[in-house]
Amino acid sequence: MPKNAKHLVVSKTNSLIEATYHLTLAEQRLLLLVIAKIDSRQELGAGISHTITTDDLASAFAVPRKQAYELLRDAAERLYGRSVIVHRPDAIDPNKDYTLTRWVSTVDFDGSRGEVSLFFAPGILPFISHLRREFAQYQLIHVARMTSIYAIRFYELLIQWRAAGSREVLVEWLRERFDLQDKYTSIRDLKRFVIEPAVEQINAHSDLWVKWEQRKRGRVVEALIFTFGPKAESKPETQADSPAKPKPTLTREYVQQHAQPGESWEEAWERLRRKHGA
Template identity: 40%
Template sequence: MKDLVVKDNALINASYNLDLVEQRLILLAIIQARETGKGINANDALTIHASSYIKNFNVEKHTAYAVLKDACKVLFDRRFTFQSITSKGNVKTTHSRWVSEISYVDNEATVSLIFSPAVVPLITRLEERFTTYELKQVSQLTSRYATRLYELLIAWRSTGKTPIFEVDTFRQQLGVATDEYTRSDNFKRRVLEVAISQINTFTDIAVKWEQHKIGRSISGYSFTFKAKYSSKAIENTNNNEIQATSISPKQIDLFSKKLAHDLAFASKYSEIGESYENFTQRIYHHLTDPKKLKEYAPYLKQLGFKQ
């Protein structure tokens, strides 16, 4: 199974300031909870071994040990802010820590952490709107701003374009401190251009950006992006037809999930606001339909389907 990172969109759009190692540690903890089937709660600790960090982010052993130990010292004090809607339809702003407890075991090279009560539902609540992506898409990003920008963008993968992100809110979402890169040219050169360059080089999407002004001042930024392999190229693949009798129930279950996570497929077929579970279920039923199976065949073969 692919290492999938799943976050509620309230958390994706939250304002927080984590360095690169801390972001990676949070992502590994999310994946660990999914892989073990333990789930995430505010009582039980999740354990991340340095070997997982080494494997996923291609760093030296001594480097992994050192950065994880340092991350434990500061992650407990990290806070973030997010918004939600109350039962009466009002906006509620919540301030929370990421973790309620974190520790590092020297002789075992492991990090043990417990997410705070506010974080738990934002990571585990899959029936509502959320964002999911493969860890490998951000594993080569070395800018902490690149990882955050990728998450903000991928939340809009069904449309391939974002609304205008207002400057102050956007800076907070990326984790840029109020006293950092205060000049717009520095922000663009040191934050935005570096992040976009890394995303375009190392991830599955190609991004373009546009700045917006009110008078002479920059008021915000918007982005458009697309999957790096086009639907047209996929559709031109030879021998795309798949017979309904050649796909087993087990394959239907497996590839309905794979298709739901595939950016090119989701960009074309997902509906705005549709949850991952609903999208997966819709694909599942489509894969039992010979006409839909033929339509989806190019994507299935790109994802490794063999008759």
């Protein structure tokens, strides 16, 4: 169990949870770790740096320390080039359609110390700091073991409606928010590569159980309906007595052969590592 994630809490405005963006698994983890380490009750300035070390990443997400800085550095470099669209960003001014901003404005790298320092872009600060209303919180540990980028986002969409225990999401709305563009254009592929793995990982790793069904208009799947709630405490499962299968060596060739559509090499490596306990 990732020990440093146990007491870290992620806080985001609802509009940021429902924003349009795409991040790799490594980028999501870096961003969530930074957000969880700040005090969302305080007002942050654009000139404040937020430092993440290899130890932070390794202990929060069970990443091997010898590879942690490389993953940290690559994630920070990619995150620097990413943008996000926040829809209806201002509750006071409902006529404002959306805000387009970057996540970070500057990244400093220090390989000798094994750390990177991020400076949030001014446009993103209102959605992660000085939060007073319309925001959601959850413990980082509940997503720390997820390897699907969509599982993390689905989990955030569900906890917004935690009190209701159900949420209906239009398929086209979901595709836009997840920035799928021309990926998984058929509902069959969307279910296979996005919805089903996400639900499986939420059920396996988070504090929620979730079930889902689809709603059709004619023959077209128009919406997805999620029913969910907190898990009851359960007894540890016992393993059947069976010969252990040899663990595969996660070479670059093996990872490339077993990567799922849309996965980066890093995401596939992390998923396979957790699957096989390598």
